[in-house]
Amino acid sequence: MTNLEKLNQIFCEVYSVEESVLNENFVNTNVDTWDSIHQLSMVAAIEEAFDLMMDAEDILEMTSYENVKQLLTSKYEISF
Amino acid sequence: MFLELDRKERQRTAAIDDSGRSITYGDICDFSLVFAKFLPQRSLIFLLAENRIGSLLGYTAALSNRIVPLIISAATEEGLYNHLYELYKPEYLWLPNSKVEGKEVIFSAWEYCLVKTGNKPTPMYDELSLLLPTSGSTGSPKLVRHCYRNIEANADNVRRLFKLDGSEKAMAILPMHYTMGLSVIASHLLAGATLLLSGRSLLDKGFWALLKEATSFTGVPYSFEILTKMRFTRMDLPNLKVITQGGGKLTEAMWRSLAQYAKDNGKQFIATYGQSECTARMAYLPAEMAMDKVCSIGIAEPGGQLSIVDDNGNETFEREAQGEMVYRGENVTLGYATCREDLLKGDENHGVMHTGDLARRDADGCYFIIGRLKRFLKIYGLRIGLDEVERMIKTEYKTDCYCKGDDEKLIVLVTDAKLQDVLPSFIEEKTHLFHQRVEVKVVKEILRNEAGKVINQ
Numbered sequence: 001m002t003n004l005e006k007l008n009q010i011f012c013e014v015y016s017v018e019e020s021v022l023n024e025n026f027v028n029t030n031v032d033t034w035d036s037i038h039q040l041s042m043v044a045a046i047e048e049a050f051d052l053m054m055d056a057e058d059i060l061e062m063t064s065y066e067n068v069k070q071l072l073t074s075k076y077e078i079s080f
Numbered sequence: 081m082f083l084e085l086d087r088k089e090r091q092r093t094a095a096i097d098d099s100g101r102s103i104t105y106g107d108i109c110d111f112s113l114v115f116a117k118f119l120p121q122r123s124l125i126f127l128l129a130e131n132r133i134g135s136l137l138g139y140t141a142a143l144s145n146r147i148v149p150l151i152i153s154a155a156t157e158e159g160l161y162n163h164l165y166e167l168y169k170p171e172y173l174w175l176p177n178s179k180v181e182g183k184e185v186i187f188s189a190w191e192y193c194l195v196k197t198g199n200k201p202t203p204m205y206d207e208l209s210l211l212l213p214t215s216g217s218t219g220s221p222k223l224v225r226h227c228y229r230n231i232e233a234n235a236d237n238v239r240r241l242f243k244l245d246g247s248e249k250a251m252a253i254l255p256m257h258y259t260m261g262l263s264v265i266a267s268h269l270l271a272g273a274t275l276l277l278s279g280r281s282l283l284d285k286g287f288w289a290l291l292k293e294a295t296s297f298t299g300v301p302y303s304f305e306i307l308t309k310m311r312f313t314r315m316d317l318p319n320l321k322v323i324t325q326g327g328g329k330l331t332e333a334m335w336r337s338l339a340q341y342a343k344d345n346g347k348q349f350i351a352t353y354g355q356s357e358c359t360a361r362m363a364y365l366p367a368e369m370a371m372d373k374v375c376s377i378g379i380a381e382p383g384g385q386l387s388i389v390d391d392n393g394n395e396t397f398e399r400e401a402q403g404e405m406v407y408r409g410e411n412v413t414l415g416y417a418t419c420r421e422d423l424l425k426g427d428e429n430h431g432v433m434h435t436g437d438l439a440r441r442d443a444d445g446c447y448f449i450i451g452r453l454k455r456f457l458k459i460y461g462l463r464i465g466l467d468e469v470e471r472m473i474k475t476e477y478k479t480d481c482y483c484k485g486d487d488e489k490l491i492v493l494v495t496d497a498k499l500q501d502v503l504p505s506f507i508e509e510k511t512h513l514f515h516q517r518v519e520v521k522v523v524k525e526i527l528r529n530e531a532g533k534v535i536n537q
Binding site: 013014016028033035036037038039040041043056059060062 | 281282283284285288302305306309310311460504505508514515516
């Protein structure tokens with residue numbers, strides 16, 4: 001599975017959505033179910049899937065699908 | 081006036097919300113007078129709550145003017161909202177601007193609007209002050225009926241328990257429609273303190289900026305999972321004096337880490353216990369005992385009394401015992417309402433609450449919750465009524481089912497394999513319980529004994 005497939009699968013499972021909605025509009029303020037419980041569950045799944053530990057301040061930045069991708073690329077050297 | 085709001089210093093700040101704006105105690109008093117011009121005493125009003133100033137002012141103005149609010153989340157699922165509306169037929173609504181949707185507005189302030197519905201006045205018991213759903217989550221229209229004295233007594237008990245005064249800045253982030261969220265609000269207003277009223281997620285940067293100002297933080301077990309994940313114990317939080325927890329049991333590991341953190345950093349960790357049937361708080365463990373009495377709910381709060389009724393029906397107030405925990409105090413609510421006519425009912429509990437929780441009392445008089453007699457789970461501080469979830473599934477899918485679980489996970493037994501994938505999201509939609517905390521098991525049949533009790537394991 002590619003990194004993108006892994007990430008998309010996590011988003012689909014955590015937020016109960018289809019892959020097709022994962023784009024620049026998938027932002028915490030637009031997604032009804034995106035609360036702290038879902039966000040933390042997403043973080044845990046990402047940490048496990050990519051075998052990393054995220055810094056606390058980074059977790060606060062993970063407010064959209066695009067932010068998550070960018071952050072993982074820039075700080076954790078995961079390419080998509 | 082309600083919570084002696086008119087006896088605080090008028091210029092003192094009562095609340096600051098996420099907009100950065102604030103109100104003083106004088107503003108609260110003035111607003112109550114304005115509000116009273118638009119609706120008569122003893123009206124029934126639905127308050128669609130969000131944690132911000134407009135919502136708070138609706139609460140204080142209603143209670144100060146003997147207007148009876150039913151407080152529900154502004155995000156209440158539409159089906160449940162309509163059900164409550166049809167059952168109780170409120171004469172007025174106080175709701176965020178965004179929810180008005182063409183209804184005729186007779187007054188607005190702080191991005192909240194007052195709507196007159198055209199429903200007839202509701203006959204209500206004279207001392208009825210406030211209605212709250214028993215579980216904001218499981219779609220139950222069952223309400224807890226509070227009298228004026230319940231709210232005042234709880235606020236005063238909590239004020240005494242935490243020795244609150246006007247210098248406090250309380251983090252008020254638990255939802256207003258949740259009994260403990262309201263308890264934080266009422267107790268700090270009674271003390272003349274400042275509320276940091278916030279609807280933010282605990283994973284929002286703004287929350288962490290607020291936490292640096294707060295003198296106390298009140299959370300449910302899941303709040304502390306987030307705080308721990310964010311490594312808050314390494315943060316510099318010089319103003320924070322008290323961390324307090326309610327809404328279910330912490331794990332032993334989490335408890336120890338919070339107690340240790342408090343000890344090492346000169347803060348107090350105070351675990352509490354309560355139910356919406358008793359206007360939130362009922363028991364607490366004094367901070368100095370946190371390291372010794374791990375996972376204990378402690379002793380009755382000031383103004384309350386705890387006892388245990390054992391299997392033989394003997395009630396005791398001291399020494400070691402095990403059985404159902406019973407609470408007495410002026411914060412024991414009047415009873416439930418399940419229909420409009422029930423709003424006329426008086427006090428059915430008479431100050432005594434059989435909690436439905438099984439407890440053990442140790443030789444020092446400290447109580448430990450060891451089980452539950454009633455059929456509900458508490459996950460993320462949400463009360464999930466198992467009968468109600470079963471009823472929802474049966475109504476929607478016309479199928480037999482059975483719910484069980486613990487405070488980690490809801491387990492649903494069904495016979496129809498097609499439901500395995502759809503039920504978690506259905507339950508999340510209806511109850512807001514995170515779907516990954518729902519496990520669906522397909523069984524051949526749901527086995528019941530002669531008494532109708534389900535025996536599948």
